Amino acid sequence: MFTRAIYRIxxxxxxxxxxxxxxxxxxxxxxxxxxxxxxxxxxGGGTKSFYGNPVIGTTLDVSEHTGIxxxxxxxxxxxxxxxxxxxxxxxxxxxxxQILAFEPPWFGxxxxxxxxxxxxxxxxxxxxxxxxxxxxxxxxxxxGKGEYxxxxxxxxxxxxxxxxxRLMVGALGALGVICEASLKVLPQPEVETTRVLELDKRAxxxxxxxLMGLPMPISGLSHCAGLLRIRFSGTENGVRAATSELxxxxxxxxxxxxxxxxxxxxxxxxxxxSLWRVSxxxxxxxxxxxxxxxxxxxGALRWIYNDSSPESMFxxxxxxxxxATMFKPxxxxxxxxxxxxxxxxxxxxxxxxxxxDPKGILNPGILYGNx
Amino acid sequence: MxxxxxxxxxxxxxxxxxxxxxxxxxxxxxTETLRPFECDGLTAYRELPLMVVxxxxxxxxxxxxxxxxxxxxxxxxxxxxTGLSGGALPLPNGVLLSLTRMNDILEVDVAARTARVQPGVxxxxxxxAVRHLGFYYAPDPSSQIACSxxxxxxxxxxxxxxxxxxxxxxxxxxxxxxxxxxQLMTVGSEGLDSPGFDLLALMTGSEGMLGVVVEVLVKxxxxxxxxxxxxxxxxxxxxxGDAVAAVIGAGILPAGLEMMDNYAISAVEDFVHAxxxxxxxxxLLCELDGTAEEVADQIGEVxxxxxxxxxxxxxxxxxxxxxxxxWSGRKAAFPAVGRISPDYYCIDGTIPRRELGRVLVRTAxxxxxxxxxxxxxxxxxxxxxxxxxxxxxxNEGELEKTEELGNQILELCVEVGGTVTGEHGVGVEKLxxxxxxxxxxxxxxFHQVKAALDxxxxxxxxxxxxxxxxxxxFGAMHVHKGNLPHSNLERF
Numbered sequence: 001m002f003t004r005a006i007y008r009i010x011x012x013x014x015x016x017x018x019x020x021x022x023x024x025x026x027x028x029x030x031x032x033x034x035x036x037x038x039x040x041x042x043x044g045g046g047t048k049s050f051y052g053n054p055v056i057g058t059t060l061d062v063s064e065h066t067g068i069x070x071x072x073x074x075x076x077x078x079x080x081x082x083x084x085x086x087x088x089x090x091x092x093x094x095x096x097x098q099i100l101a102f103e104p105p106w107f108g109x110x111x112x113x114x115x116x117x118x119x120x121x122x123x124x125x126x127x128x129x130x131x132x133x134x135x136x137x138x139x140x141x142x143x144g145k146g147e148y149x150x151x152x153x154x155x156x157x158x159x160x161x162x163x164x165x166r167l168m169v170g171a172l173g174a175l176g177v178i179c180e181a182s183l184k185v186l187p188q189p190e191v192e193t194t195r196v197l198e199l200d201k202r203a204x205x206x207x208x209x210x211l212m213g214l215p216m217p218i219s220g221l222s223h224c225a226g227l228l229r230i231r232f233s234g235t236e237n238g239v240r241a242a243t244s245e246l247x248x249x250x251x252x253x254x255x256x257x258x259x260x261x262x263x264x265x266x267x268x269x270x271x272x273x274s275l276w277r278v279s280x281x282x283x284x285x286x287x288x289x290x291x292x293x294x295x296x297x298x299g300a301l302r303w304i305y306n307d308s309s310p311e312s313m314f315x316x317x318x319x320x321x322x323x324a325t326m327f328k329p330x331x332x333x334x335x336x337x338x339x340x341x342x343x344x345x346x347x348x349x350x351x352x353x354x355x356x357d358p359k360g361i362l363n364p365g366i367l368y369g370n371x
Numbered sequence: 372m373x374x375x376x377x378x379x380x381x382x383x384x385x386x387x388x389x390x391x392x393x394x395x396x397x398x399x400x401x402t403e404t405l406r407p408f409e410c411d412g413l414t415a416y417r418e419l420p421l422m423v424v425x426x427x428x429x430x431x432x433x434x435x436x437x438x439x440x441x442x443x444x445x446x447x448x449x450x451x452x453t454g455l456s457g458g459a460l461p462l463p464n465g466v467l468l469s470l471t472r473m474n475d476i477l478e479v480d481v482a483a484r485t486a487r488v489q490p491g492v493x494x495x496x497x498x499x500a501v502r503h504l505g506f507y508y509a510p511d512p513s514s515q516i517a518c519s520x521x522x523x524x525x526x527x528x529x530x531x532x533x534x535x536x537x538x539x540x541x542x543x544x545x546x547x548x549x550x551x552x553x554q555l556m557t558v559g560s561e562g563l564d565s566p567g568f569d570l571l572a573l574m575t576g577s578e579g580m581l582g583v584v585v586e587v588l589v590k591x592x593x594x595x596x597x598x599x600x601x602x603x604x605x606x607x608x609x610x611x612g613d614a615v616a617a618v619i620g621a622g623i624l625p626a627g628l629e630m631m632d633n634y635a636i637s638a639v640e641d642f643v644h645a646x647x648x649x650x651x652x653x654x655l656l657c658e659l660d661g662t663a664e665e666v667a668d669q670i671g672e673v674x675x676x677x678x679x680x681x682x683x684x685x686x687x688x689x690x691x692x693x694x695x696x697x698w699s700g701r702k703a704a705f706p707a708v709g710r711i712s713p714d715y716y717c718i719d720g721t722i723p724r725r726e727l728g729r730v731l732v733r734t735a736x737x738x739x740x741x742x743x744x745x746x747x748x749x750x751x752x753x754x755x756x757x758x759x760x761x762x763x764x765x766n767e768g769e770l771e772k773t774e775e776l777g778n779q780i781l782e783l784c785v786e787v788g789g790t791v792t793g794e795h796g797v798g799v800e801k802l803x804x805x806x807x808x809x810x811x812x813x814x815x816x817f818h819q820v821k822a823a824l825d826x827x828x829x830x831x832x833x834x835x836x837x838x839x840x841x842x843x844x845f846g847a848m849h850v851h852k853g854n855l856p857h858s859n860l861e862r863f
Binding site: 072073074075076077097098120126127130131133134143147148149150151153154155156157158159160161162163164166167169170171174175186187188190209212213214215216217234235236237238240241242279280281282283284297300301320321322323325338339341343344345348349351352354355356367368371 | 480481482483484485505506526527529533534537538540541550554556557558560561562563564565566567568569570572573575576577580581593594595596616617619620622623624661662663664665667668669721722723724725750753754755788789790791792793794795796797801805808809810812813814816817819820821822823824835836
């Protein structure tokens with residue numbers, strides 16, 4: 001167990017970059033669009049194009065800008081160009097027994113790093129390990145004037161300048177075309193196992209809140225179809241002790257469950273209905289708007305299928321201190337997909353958008369009316 | 372040009388208005404009452420503010436900001452004043468907004484594992500208030516006994532445990548912020564994310580340049596049942612550096628991983644008698660925490676790695692008393708150096724860990740060249756280096772020489788791919804190395820971000836992000852790698 005590690009760490013190789021640098025072309029394209037006031041629709045692998053308000057514009061394809069430009073396992077940092085496939089990145093870090101700890105959903109083989117960071121999605125490990133934005137250390141992007149800018153860097157602690165790298169995460173490209181990102185990686189847990197308990201939603205919710213408050217090596221807490229699943233990650237003895245303390249059955253298909261949950265491949269997601277994403281405090285009560293609900297993130301993330309009006313979903317989530325998003329509409333969605341933002345924050349959004357993209361050419365309207 | 376009498380008149384009017392908002396006991400204008408606010412933890416820079424105002428509620432902060440904004444008077448927000456970069460240095464023509472009277476813990480939600488606190492609450496008092504419930508607030512800057520949570524947000528403070536538990540930005544959920552014109556805004560949410568741009572991330576670490584933080588919702592973590600420390604001594608600094616990489620490479624994520632060099636060890640040992648081996652070139656302190664089983668699994672492994680990497684000796688703290696003693700030395704490093712030198716100057720660069728050997732060797736060379744001693748303490752796990760330059764401010768020119776040495780060390784950090792500040796912030800102190808780290812277009816983008824939230828540049832003006840003109844002035848003094856930086860600017 002111990003020897004596996006020793007020789008690997010001291011080898012700091014020059015990383016052979018396999019990929020293509022098309023940042024020059026991307027800069028040229030954005031500059032031209034700026035000059036011509038031409039709206040751009042930024043696209044990576046296209047696996048998450050269902051997300052966000054529809055954008056009308058000329059497609060700016062980032063998927064050819066590929067390659068892992070540096071990876072040093074002992075520094076816990078990987079840097080790659082935006083078009084690099086997530087599958088490639090996860091494969092390379094897995095070879096060094098490391099992981100992207102925010103467990104990004106792919107939603108398709110072609111998922112790219114850029115799209116992942118622009119959407120800011122995080123998987124089941126999020127409440128325990130952190131979100132996509134938590135693991136971003138640096139971003140190189142092109143702003144709406146066609147300037148190539150580097151924010152942050154490759155070190156874990158860095159407070160020089162405003163944290164624009166993290167501001168870019170989840171901004172859906174509205175502030176800049178992400179060209180390269182540096183992410184913190186973490187060691188792969190030695191052991192991972194899942195326990196399953198038969199509980200109704202209410203009882204499972206109470207149990208999740210209880211478990212979140214315990215110092216246990218938990219890395220997943222989800223309730224679906226009458227079953228509460230608890231994932232443990234850590235050292236062999238640590239996980240064994242925690243699981244025996246908790247009881248319940250070992251779920252032999254546990255790994256598959258978390259994978260299918262992350263990728264929305266569970267039966268729950270197999271519906272011809274619009275899917276709401278509700279992000280709230282883990283202790284927030286049920287929104288009581290009916291429909292089907294799956295709990296993830298220990299109760300802090302709720303996937304809901306119902307036919308409520310957008311206003312009633314936005315309001316209900318806001319009343320309990322969170323927010324609702326129309327994640328994936330079944331057909332054309334008549335209104336905005338994101339919860340309205342009050343003033344003065346909305347004004348700040350508009351002015352920040354202008355600060356990065358004065359002509360409003362980058363994914364216009366993808367988040368809100370003018371940004 | 373505004374006549375001096377006009378400034379005095381308008382400042383009297385402002386004082387009267389502020390008194391009507393916060394009361395006479397919360398507005399200070401006399402020189403002797405202003406004196407305690409003349410500097411923060413970076414004592415080399417001092418300035419008296421026009422006046423100090425001490426609001427005790429959010430609505431008072433809003434009204435103060437409205438009054439100042441209407442009169443276009445700049446505002447510097449101050450928490451406990453423990454910052455090390457001069458971020459809270461007052462402006463002679465500005466109001467110093469001290470938030471120390473807003474120091475209540477408003478609510479602890481055990482089930483949600485959160486605490487809602489006012490900005491003047493000290494970092495440690497949050498953990499103290501929830502310890503009996505089995506929780507704590509993770510970021511632990513060394514000043515945690517005194518520093519305020521509002522200041523922690525402004526600086527995105529770290530501490531010895533941030534490799535595993537993250538910085539302030541990773542441990543807060545929501546902020547209430549008063550904008551420059553006195554509006555109240557909530558950023559973040561009670562959930563784990565919020566719609567729109569991540570203003571919570573933008574506000575965190577923005578050094579009081581974008582708004583005034585008036586309430587913070589922090590995350591609480593369950594206290595790990597077990598924490599254990601291994602100390603290892605090395606006769607070569609490089610071996611200690613390799614040992615750090617080996618621990619991380621072995622898939623272990625320590626709660627804390629600290630390094631001290633020989634000079635720091637000796638200073639500390641004379642001061643607190645922590646039991647450090649004074650003949651070592653470097654020591655490492657590695658803390659592991661978690662359940663008893665997890666820690667037991669990893670502690671032996673870490674000890675074995677240290678031996679394989681050539682440690683002269685390793686010591687496991689078997690009890691809490693020994694563990695505290697091991698840490699006491701690291702925590703006393705700054706005061707210990709303060710004891711052997713009239714003044715010291717703390718640097719805060721972060722480097723990729725692999726560059727540690729090179730940076731320490733070059734720092735030692737620079738130390739010799741400048742004739743100033745340097746003690747090194749290092750958050751080794753995350754590459755955050757704190758060289759302490761020993762100097763005597765009473766010797767003419769020694770402060771300037773010290774700052775020049777500091778600048779050169781920071782330039783070195785940038786050169787090897789690091790940053791000029793890992794956790795202390797830019798403030799007034801690191802404006803010059805900022806010019807080296809960032810290109811003009813990036814600095815310009817930062818200014819535009821500020822303008823989006825503070826169009827008249829009234830919030831802590833002149834800090835954190837240098838103007839391009841300022842960079843050009845610095846550049847005239849310093850030619851980097853043969854290139855004159857910021858060459859697109861006109862020279863006068």
